[in-house]
Amino acid sequence: MTEQIIRMEVMRYRPEQDEAPWLQSFDVPYSDDMSVLQGLNYIKDELDESLSFRWSCRMAICGSCGMMVDGVPKLACKTFLRDYPGTVRVEALHHFPIERDLVVVLDDFMEKLERIQPYIIPRQEQALSEGEYLQTPTQLERYAQFSSCINCLLCYAACPQYGLDSSFLGPGAIALLHRYNMDSRDGASEQRMELVAAEEGVFHCTAVGYCSEVCPKHVDPANAVNLNKTRAAGDYFLRFAKPKGRCQ
Amino acid sequence: MNRPLKRSNAPIFWGLFGAGGMLAALLGPMLIFITGIAVPLGLLLPRSAMNYAAMLAFARHPLGKGFIFIVIALFLWHAAHRLFHSLHDIGIHGGTLAKLLTYGLAAAGTVIAAGALLATGF
Ligand code: FES
Numbered sequence: 036m037t038e039q040i041i042r043m044e045v046m047r048y049r050p051e052q053d054e055a056p057w058l059q060s061f062d063v064p065y066s067d068d069m070s071v072l073q074g075l076n077y078i079k080d081e082l083d084e085s086l087s088f089r090w091s092c093r094m095a096i097c098g099s100c101g102m103m104v105d106g107v108p109k110l111a112c113k114t115f116l117r118d119y120p121g122t123v124r125v126e127a128l129h130h131f132p133i134e135r136d137l138v139v140v141l142d143d144f145m146e147k148l149e150r151i152q153p154y155i156i157p158r159q160e161q162a163l164s165e166g167e168y169l170q171t172p173t174q175l176e177r178y179a180q181f182s183s184c185i186n187c188l189l190c191y192a193a194c195p196q197y198g199l200d201s202s203f204l205g206p207g208a209i210a211l212l213h214r215y216n217m218d219s220r221d222g223a224s225e226q227r228m229e230l231v232a233a234e235e236g237v238f239h240c241t242a243v244g245y246c247s248e249v250c251p252k253h254v255d256p257a258n259a260v261n262l263n264k265t266r267a268a269g270d271y272f273l274r275f276a277k278p279k280g281r282c283q
Numbered sequence: 284m285n286r287p288l289k290r291s292n293a294p295i296f297w298g299l300f301g302a303g304g305m306l307a308a309l310l311g312p313m314l315i316f317i318t319g320i321a322v323p324l325g326l327l328l329p330r331s332a333m334n335y336a337a338m339l340a341f342a343r344h345p346l347g348k349g350f351i352f353i354v355i356a357l358f359l360w361h362a363a364h365r366l367f368h369s370l371h372d373i374g375i376h377g378g379t380l381a382k383l384l385t386y387g388l389a390a391a392g393t394v395i396a397a398g399a400l401l402a403t404g405f
Binding site for chain 2: 195232272
């Protein structure tokens with residue numbers, strides 16, 4: 036494999052000395068099998084150990100290496116330097132406050148994640164002695180796609196509406212919310228509806244669809260958001276027709 | 284996101300937008316063809332198909348009235364919603380003023396259309 040040189044323009048922001056983010060250029064030797072993440076690791080190991088970025092699994096599983104590569108939200112470990120002949124620009128994910136260099140502040144998303152109750156809330160609590168909550172392959176299929184989310188936040192960086200108003204619950208959280216609503220073992224979709232139908236909910240979305248385009252796990256959050264628009268509209272108009280409370 | 288959640292009224296506008304969009308997609312091109320090309324040029328349809336007497340009769344028939352009203356009102360609501368969100372997208376977050384200029388105009392158009400159709404008589 037021949038070794039080539041690529042110029043990596045990397046966003047730097049060190050709050051104690053930089054007033055605003057800026058781009059620093061590094062010449063990085065690379066081979067065809069090297070990812071953008073490996074390029075960054077080369078910089079950190081050989082050129083400037085002060086560069087900060089998040090990563091862990093190196094195999095598109097942990098979701099920590101999301102960044103803008105030539106302006107497009109990408110996982111650095113799943114993006115290859117060979118696809119950017121000459122120069123590549125690496126910046127922190129759009130639409131999030133920057134903590135340092137390529138590291139963004141995730142607090143807003145973490146809070147949203149908590150609010151969607153991303154866990155199974157059984158319709159009826161089952162005693163241990165009754166065994167597992169069983170599920171057929173068909174029931175699994177209804178939510179399987181939406182369960183592939185790795186919380187990498189590329190969809191948030193892609194979403195123009197989240198960029199304009201970050202009170203929007205956003206594509207990733209809604210896809211995950213939908214995943215639990217669609218699970219036959221879960222009975223909390225009505226609780227989650229409050230959030231879906233709220234001003235922060237699905238109606239922020241203007242069906243741009245870029246979130247689904249950039250999703251590295253093919254979750255299709257745009258589909259989840261738009262399915263929930265229909266559900267929320269149904270809930271809006273039919274809520275008075277629905278029986279209230281529990282039967283005794 | 285900590286403030287208490289408020290239910291969004293968007294379903295009303297989103298519903299009108301969706302209905303208008305579907306109608307525009309289904310009927311829009313055909314209406315443009317009939318009213319703008321076919322009848323004025325006498326292509327396929329006789330020019331007399333849209334003369335005053337014919338159109339008056341159409342507007343006086345309950346079904347004709349309903350058709351005209353729905354086409355005007357829903358097209359307007361569709362356009363209003365689209366414009367409102369496009370304004371937001373290009374950075375004009377006009378709030379009440381933007382709402383008045385978009386949804387307000389659609390509402391006014393709806394009322395005017397209804398009034399005119401009623402005034403046409405039966
Ligand atoms: S390092 Fe885990 S997803 Fe890239």
